[in-house]
Amino acid sequence: VKKKLSIVDIANALNISVTSVSFILNGRAKEKRISEELVERVMKYIEEVGYKPNSLAQSLRTGKSNIIGLMVEDISNHFFANIARLIEDRAYENGYKIIYCSTDNDTNKTKDLIEMFQDWHVDGYIISPPEGIEKNIESLLKQNLPVVLFDRYLPNVKTDYVVIDNLFSTYNATNYMIGQGYENIAFITFSSLQTQLSDRMQGYKNALDEAKLKHHIKEIKYVKNTDYIIKPIIEFLMENKNLDAVLFGTNHLGALGLKAMKKLRLKVPDELAIISFDDYELFELNSPQITAIKQPIEGIADHVISQLLNRLNGKIKLDERQTITIPTVLNNRESVPFKKR
Amino acid sequence: VKKKLSIVDIANALNISVTSVSFILNGRAKEKRISEELVERVMKYIEEVGYKPNSLAQSLRTGKSNIIGLMVEDISNHFFANIARLIEDRAYENGYKIIYCSTDNDTNKTKDLIEMFQDWHVDGYIISPPEGIEKNIESLLKQNLPVVLFDRYLPNVKTDYVVIDNLFSTYNATNYMIGQGYENIAFITFSSLQTQLSDRMQGYKNALDEAKLKHHIKEIKYVKNTDYIIKPIIEFLMENKNLDAVLFGTNHLGALGLKAMKKLRLKVPDELAIISFDDYELFELNSPQITAIKQPIEGIADHVISQLLNRLNGKIKLDERQTITIPTVLNNRESVPFKKR
DNA sequence: ATGAAAGCGCTAACAA
DNA sequence: TTGTTAGCGCTTTCAT
Secondary structure (H helix, E strand, C coil): CCCCEEEEEHHHCCCCHHHHHHHCCCCCCCCCCCCCHHHHHHHHHHHHCCCCCHHHHHHHHHHHCCCCEEEEECCHHHHHHHHHHHHHHHHHCCCEEEEECCCCCCCHHHHHHHHHHHCCCEEEEEEEECCCCHHHHHHHHHHHCCCCEEECCCCCCCCCEECCCHHHHHHHHHHHHCCCCCCCEEEEEEEECCCCCCCHHHHHHHHHHHHHCCCEEECCCCCCCCCHHHHHHHHHHHHHHCCCCCECHHHHHHHHHHHHCCCHHHCCCCCCCCEEECCCHHHCCCCCCCCEEECCHHHHHHHHHHHHHHHHHHCCCCCCCCEEECCCCCCCCCCCCCCCC | CCCCHHHHHHHHHHCCCHHHHHHHHHHCCCCCCCCCHHHHHHHHHHHHHHCCCCCCHHHHHHHCCCCCEEEECCCCCCCHHHHHHHHHHHHCCCCCCCEEEEEECHHHHHHHHHHHHHCCCCCCCEEECCCHHHHHHHHHCCCCCCCEECCCCCCCCEECCCCCCCCHHHEEEEEHHHHCCCCEEEEEEEEECCHHHHHHHHHEEEEECCCCCCEEEEECCCCCCCCCHHHHHHHHEEEEEEEEEEEECCCCHHHHHHHHHHHCCCCCCCCCCCEEEEEHHHHHHHCCCCCEEEHHHHHHHHHHHHHHHHCCCCCCCCCCEEEEEEEEEEEEECCCCCCCC
C-alpha cells in the first residue's frame, strides 16, 4: 500500500519547489514563464507516478469545491430522475460533480440539507423548493451563492428559476376537454401551496369559469404510501358519478388515478375522459393511450444547468435575475375523444 | 455579508483555546474532562452565532469525507433511481452524503469517474460496474476502501456484492411459460458480458434445454436512442413469426418491447405471451397486465447500504467478503395465459 | 524563472 | 483541565 503522494513529494523528487509544480499543474506555466523543459519533466514524472491532486485540499484553499448541490423532491420520481440525469451530464462535462438529496417536500428536512450542503461549500444550488424555505434561500443568496430553482419557485424570493407554463398548460388542457364536449371536469391534485400546483389549479379554474362550468376539485394530502392516495381518488370518483372527465395535476396522480379506475372498472374514455400532467412512457403504452401534458424535460434541465453555470462563471450580474418559463405540449392521444351527446 | 466564523474566532471570542472548542464540538468534553460550565458556555455561543464547522477542513484533516460515491448505470432508469432513493435515505440517516454519477456502462467513463471520486476521498463506493474495470476496483480494494457492487458483480474480483438470483429467475419464468404450453419462447436481451445478463440468459437456456426446446435469442446492442432498440425488436419479431412467447431481459427492453408490439399490432397474449424482467408500474397497468420478474428493490438497497456501513464501521474484517444473492418474485398476471392447442 | 512561506479550518499529540 | 502548535495538501504572495 503506497502512500498517496503530495505535491511536496513530487517537488522533492524533482528537486524543485512546490510553487513550480503547482503552477505547472494549474496550467500557469506560460504565464509564470517556467521553462518548457521543466514543464515537460514535471508532467512526465506526474504521469509516471500517477499523481493526482487532492481535491479536498484544493477546495479548502481556493474556497471552490466544484460540487453542485442538487435538491429534488424525490429522485425516484420519473420526472426528477430524468432531470437529474441530464443535469449530471452537463455538470460533469463542465468539471462539476453532483451531490444530491431528496427533500420529500419536507421543509425541515430541506433546511437541514441546505445547511449540510453549505458546510460542504458546494459552489451552487439547484433546488425544487418545498414551501417555507424562503429564509434559507435568501440566506444563500445573501452569501452570493448561485441558486437556481426549478419546477416551482418562491414568489417572495428573487432568484433565478426555470419553470413551465403551468397555468396555461392546464387552461389549455381543460379547454380542450370542454371543446371535446365534456362538462363535468374534475381536477385531482395534491393539496399544496407550491406554485406549480396552484398555477395548474388556476389554469383549470380559469377555463371552467370562462365556459361557465362548475369546478370539481379534489385535493389529496401527499403521503408516501400510495394506497392512501388511491383510496381518496376512488372515493372521490364514487361520490361524483356525474363526472365525465378528469385532469390529473401530476404524473404520480395520473398513474395512481389509472390504478383507481382499473379497480373501479371504469371505462376510459367512455365513462371518463382523462388527461394527466407530465407525460410518461406508461401513458403512451396504455390502452387507450392517455393524453398528457408533456413537460420538456431536456429544455428544463438545459436551462437550469446553463443558468447555474453562467452564474458560476460570473456571466450573470449579481443583481440581475433570470426567470425562464417554458411552454408545454399537449400530447393528444386517445383518452379524450369527441363526446357524443 | 458577514464572514464565516472559524473555530479560532469562537475560541478568541470566548477567550479559550481552540482545542477546547474542538473537543467540545466533537463530543469529547467528558472524556477530556472539560468543565460542564465551559461546555455550556461554548455551546450557547455557538448556537448564538450559528457557527458551523467547515466539513472540507474536517475531511482534509481526518481523511474522512463522510461521502459515499454512488455509481449506477443510469440514474434515470426506474430501477436505479429507486435504489438511489433508498440508499440516500439510509446514508443521510447515518451521517453520509451521496455523490452520484451514471456510468452508462461505459468503461472509460467509469474509470474517470472512479478517479474523480478518489480525488474527493469518498469514504466508500457503491457501484453497478460495467465490464472491464476489474483493475480499478482492485486498486480501490488495495487501498482498503470499502466497495460494494450491486446488480452485477465482477467474477474475478473479490468484493462484497449484492445481486439477485438472476439465473433462477429466468429459469423459473421460462419454465413457467413452458408449463403454460408455450414452445417457441424467445429471449430478448442486450449484448453484454455482464453477470446479470449472462446469468439471465443461462437460466433461459437451461429451462429450454431441459424441455428440449429450441433457443430463440435476440441480442441487441445498447444505445441511448430508443428507436434503435425498438427497430431490431420489430425486425426480430417479424422474422420469427413462429414465436409464441417472449422473455425480456430488462425492464427497459420490456417497455420497448411493448411499444414494438403495439406498432406491429401484435395481440398480447393471444399472439405472443410475454414476461419482462424487473417489475414496473407500467406492467401492472397495461392491458393485459404484464407478468414480470420483480426485483426486491428495498431488499437490494438495504443490503447494499448495510454492507457498506458495516465496512465503514469496521464491522467486517478486511479479509472477509460478503456476497448476497436475493431471490426474486414472479409476479404472475395476465400476459401468459394457459395456451390452448 | 524559481523558491520560501503563509494560511485555508480543523484535529490531536504534547505540554503545561 | 486547558493551551500551544504541527500539519493535512494545496495555492499564491512576495522575494530573489
